[in-house]
Amino acid sequence: MRLNSKGQVTIPAELRARHNLHEGDEVDVVEEGGTLRIVRVADAETRGRRLVRHMRGRGSAREVETMSTDELMDLLRGE
Numbered sequence: 001m002r003l004n005s006k007g008q009v010t011i012p013a014e015l016r017a018r019h020n021l022h023e024g025d026e027v028d029v030v031e032e033g034g035t036l037r038i039v040r041v042a043d044a045e046t047r048g049r050r051l052v053r054h055m056r057g058r059g060s061a062r063e064v065e066t067m068s069t070d071e072l073m074d075l076l077r078g079e
Contacts, residue, residue, distance in 0.1 A: 011038070022047050054078070 001009045011021065019040075021027070026041035045053075058075060067075070 024050055051076070 001012075003009055016022070021040070025047065026045075027038050028041055030037045030039055055076070
């Protein structure tokens with residue numbers, strides 16, 4: 001991995017999948033004995049809670065029941 005000009009690194013997709021990390025998840029970088037560790041923030045809002053917060057008030061159950069898969073995906077992605 002290479003550090004970019006902003007001090008950022010990209011966690012490889014395989015590791016993100018293995019450790020269930022998703023866009024928007026909060027992590028900290030912790031120094032332990034000269035080693036840096038990336039750790040999930042313990043009390044951070046979960047992906048599911050972020051999704052529920054995003055969707056709350058966006059439509060009635062009846063509306064959702066009649067939506068196509070593409071319409072639901074657009075709604076979930078905020079498009």
